[in-house]
Amino acid sequence: MAVLIYTQNYDGKFKKSVFELVTYGKSVADMLGTDVVAVTTGNIDDNTAKELGKYGASKIVKITNSELNDFSAQAYASAIEQVAKNTDAEVIVFGNNPHGRAIAPRLSVKLTAGFVAGAVALPSSTSPFTVRKRVYSGKAFADVLIKTDKKIISLNQNSYKTEENPVDAGVEEFTAEIPANAYAVKPVEVIKSGGKLSVTDAEILVSGGRGLKGPENWGMIEEMAEILGAGTSCSRPVSDLGWRPHSEHVGQTGKVVAPNLYIAVGISGAIQHLAGVNGSKVMVCINTDPDAPFFEAADYGIIGDAFEVVPKLNEAFKKFKAEN
Amino acid sequence: MKALICIGHVPDTTSKIKFTDNDTKFDTTDIKYIIGPYEELALTRLLDLRDAGNEMHITTVTVGLQDTEPTIRKALAMGADDAVRVNAEPLDDYYVAKQIAEVFKNGDYDFIVTGKESIDHNGSRLDGMIAEFLDLPSISGASKFDIDNGKIKAEQEIEGGTLVLDVSGKFVISAGKGFCPEPEPRIPNMRGIMTARKKPLQVTEPAEAEALTETVKYHLPEPKPACKMIDPENPEELVKLLHEEAKVI
Ligand SMILES: Cc1cc2nc3c(=O)[nH]c(=O)nc-3n(C[C@H](O)[C@H](O)[C@H](O)COP(=O)(O)OP(=O)(O)OC[C@H]3O[C@@H](n4cnc5c(N)ncnc54)[C@H](O)[C@@H]3O)c2cc1C
Ligand SMILES: Nc1ncnc2c1ncn2[C@@H]1O[C@H](COP(=O)(O)O)[C@@H](O)[C@H]1O
Numbered sequence: 001m002a003v004l005i006y007t008q009n010y011d012g013k014f015k016k017s018v019f020e021l022v023t024y025g026k027s028v029a030d031m032l033g034t035d036v037v038a039v040t041t042g043n044i045d046d047n048t049a050k051e052l053g054k055y056g057a058s059k060i061v062k063i064t065n066s067e068l069n070d071f072s073a074q075a076y077a078s079a080i081e082q083v084a085k086n087t088d089a090e091v092i093v094f095g096n097n098p099h100g101r102a103i104a105p106r107l108s109v110k111l112t113a114g115f116v117a118g119a120v121a122l123p124s125s126t127s128p129f130t131v132r133k134r135v136y137s138g139k140a141f142a143d144v145l146i147k148t149d150k151k152i153i154s155l156n157q158n159s160y161k162t163e164e165n166p167v168d169a170g171v172e173e174f175t176a177e178i179p180a181n182a183y184a185v186k187p188v189e190v191i192k193s194g195g196k197l198s199v200t201d202a203e204i205l206v207s208g209g210r211g212l213k214g215p216e217n218w219g220m221i222e223e224m225a226e227i228l229g230a231g232t233s234c235s236r237p238v239s240d241l242g243w244r245p246h247s248e249h250v251g252q253t254g255k256v257v258a259p260n261l262y263i264a265v266g267i268s269g270a271i272q273h274l275a276g277v278n279g280s281k282v283m284v285c286i287n288t289d290p291d292a293p294f295f296e297a298a299d300y301g302i303i304g305d306a307f308e309v310v311p312k313l314n315e316a317f318k319k320f321k322a323e324n
Numbered sequence: 325m326k327a328l329i330c331i332g333h334v335p336d337t338t339s340k341i342k343f344t345d346n347d348t349k350f351d352t353t354d355i356k357y358i359i360g361p362y363e364e365l366a367l368t369r370l371l372d373l374r375d376a377g378n379e380m381h382i383t384t385v386t387v388g389l390q391d392t393e394p395t396i397r398k399a400l401a402m403g404a405d406d407a408v409r410v411n412a413e414p415l416d417d418y419y420v421a422k423q424i425a426e427v428f429k430n431g432d433y434d435f436i437v438t439g440k441e442s443i444d445h446n447g448s449r450l451d452g453m454i455a456e457f458l459d460l461p462s463i464s465g466a467s468k469f470d471i472d473n474g475k476i477k478a479e480q481e482i483e484g485g486t487l488v489l490d491v492s493g494k495f496v497i498s499a500g501k502g503f504c505p506e507p508e509p510r511i512p513n514m515r516g517i518m519t520a521r522k523k524p525l526q527v528t529e530p531a532e533a534e535a536l537t538e539t540v541k542y543h544l545p546e547p548k549p550a551c552k553m554i555d556p557e558n559p560e561e562l563v564k565l566l567h568e569e570a571k572v573i
Contacts (some may be wrong), residue, residue, distance in 0.1 A: 010483065140542055141544075157330050193484055220406070253362075299549075
C-alpha cells in the first residue's frame with residue numbers, strides 16, 4: 001500500500017506547491033499507516049528528486065520515457081497508472097492545476113477510483129473516506145465520500161502548509177509502456193509565458209480594476225508588486241479592454257487564485273470576480289466607493305482614491321521592507 | 325463536422341447558496357438555473373465558427389431530469405441544431421461522463437466539447453473522464469479553438485506556457501479562457517426562441533453505471549468578521565496590521 005503523489009517538475013525543478021502536495025500526502029499516509037511515493041517525469045537529477053524526501057516521500061519514481069517530454073494526458077495517465085499498480089497505491093494525490101486537471105480524471109476511470117477535485121483539507125476520516133472540497137465557486141464547501149477502494153484527490157494550491165518531515169528517500173527509475181494512440185493530439189510547440197511570477201504561483205497578488213482608468217496607471221501597481229515580491233492580476237474588464245494581458249485575469253471566467261494576500265485596487269468586487277479570489281487568506285480593498293461590494297468580502301479596507309492612497313502605501317511598504 | 329457539446333444546468337452565478345435536510349441537499353428555492361458559463365461560451369464559439377462558413381452540426385447533451393429542459397431549449401435558441409437529454413439525476417461526474425460517452429458512441433460525432441468546469445461542483449473532471457471511457461485524446465482547458473480550411477487548431481494552457489497542438493481524429497476538448505475570443509455569450513433572438521421549440525430534443529434512458537463519490541454534507545464558509553477600515557491618511561496602519569495581525573507580510 002502507498003500514497004502516491006504526482007510531483008510535476010518544471011525543467012528539472014520543483015515548485016513550492018509540489019512540497020505542499022508531498023506534505024499533504026505524508027499526512028494522509030500517516031492516517032493510513034503507510035508510506036509516500038512520489039512520481040515524476042523527465043530530466044531531473046537525483047539530488048533534486050531527493051528534495052521530496054525532506055517533506056516525507058520515502059521513494060521517488062522517475063519515469064524516464066522520452067515521449068513524455070511532450071505532454072499528452074493519455075500518455076501521462078497511462079504511465080502513472082502503471083506506477084500506481086506497481087506501488088499498490090491506495091490514494092493518489094495531484095495538484096488542482098493544469099496537469100492535474102488533465103491527468104487525474106483519466107486515471108479515475110482507468111482505476112475506477114473515486115475522485116475529489118479541489119480538496120481544501122485532509123480527509124476528515126479515512127474510513128469512510130471523506131474529503132472537503134470547494135463548491136459553488138467558493139460560496140460553500142462539501143464533504144465528499146469516496147466509495148471505492150482506490151481514491152484520487154486533487155488539492156487546491158495554498159490550502160496545505162508545507163512542513164519538513166525528513167526521510168532518506170530512494171530514487172528508482174521506471175520505463176512505462178506508452179499506448180500507441182497516446183499522441184493523436186500532439187504538441188508541436190510550447191509557448192513559454194516568460195519569467196514573470198504567474199498569478200497562481202504568487203503568494204501575494206496586487207490586483208487592479210477598471211477604477212485605475214487606463215493601462216498607463218499600472219506603474220504604481222507594479223511598483224507595489226515589486227516591493228512586496230508579489231505578482232500582478234486584474235479584473236476581467238481590464239483584460240478585455242487590453243489594458244493588461246489575459247493571463248492576469250482572475251475570477252470565475254479567469255484564473256482561480258488563493259494567495260496569502262490579495263490587494264484589490266479599484267475593483268468593485270462583483271460576485272464573478274470574488275468567485276476567483278475568495279480563497280485568499282487575507283484580502284485588502286482600496287476603493288473610492290464605500291458601498292463597493294468588495295468591502296464586504298475584504299479583511300482590511302481603505303476608502304479613498306487609489307491615485308492618492310497607493311503611492312503613500314507604497315512608501316509605507318518600502319519603509320517596512322527596509323526595516324524588516 | 326458533428327460536434328457534441330455538454331450543457332450543464334447550474335444555479336445562476338448570483339444565486340444565494342443555501343442547503344436543506346440538515347445540510348445534505350442543495351436548496352433549490354428561488355434558484356434560477358442557467359447554462360454553465362463555460363459551455364455557454366463554448367457553444368457561442370461553435371456558432372461563430374459555423375457562421376463564419378464552417379460546416380458544422382451542433383448537438384447538445386445534458387444529463388438531467390425534465391426540469392433541465394428550459395436550459396436545453398435556451399441552448400437550442402442560441403443556435404444548436406438538436407439536443408439529447410439523458411433522463412437521470414447527475415449523481416457524480418463519473419456517472420455523468422459514462423452517460424455522455426454512451427451518447428457519443430451511439431451517434432457519429434467528430435468531437436465532444438465541455439466547459440472547463442461546472443460552477444456548482446467545480447470539478448474540471450468531465451472531459452478527461454469521457455475521453456478515457458472512449459479512449460480518445462483530451463484537451464483540457466483549451467485556450468484557443470479554430471478551424472482553418474477544415475483543419476482544427478487548438479491550444480492548451482499548461483503551467484508556465486501554452487501548448488500548440490496538432491489535432492487529428494476524434495477528441496474531447498474542454499473550453500477554458502480564450503476558447504471563445506469574444507467572451508460575450510450569444511443572446512437568443514426572437515426567431516431563435518421560436519424555432520427552438522420545434523427543434524428535436526431526444527430523451528434517452530441512462531446506461532447502467534455507478535457513482536463513485538457522494539456528497540454527504542455541505543458547509544457554508546465561516547462568516548467573515550467585518551472589514552477593518554483604515555484611514556487613507558495613515559497607510560502605515562495597514563502595513564502594521566498586515567504584518568502583526570494578519571501575518572502575511
Ligand atoms: C458570466 C460572467 C462571468 C464573469 N467573470 C468575471 C471574472 O472572471 N473576473 C472578473 O473580474 N469579472 C468577471 N465578470 C464581470 C463582473 O461582473 C464585473 O463586471 C467586473 O468584475 C467589474 O470589474 P471592475 O471591478 O474592475 O470594474 P467596475 O465594476 O467598473 O469597478 C471599478 C471600481 O473602481 C472604483 N474606483 C473608481 N475610481 C477609483 C479610484 N480613483 N480609486 C479607487 N477606486 C476607484 C469604483 O468605485 C468601482 O468600485 C463576469 C461577468 C459575468 C456576467
Ligand atoms: N449534468 C451534465 N450534463 C451535461 N454536461 C455536464 C453536466 N455536468 C457538467 N457538464 C459539463 O462538464 C463540464 C465540467 O464539469 P465539472 O467536471 O463538473 O466541473 C461543464 O462545464 C459542462 O460542460
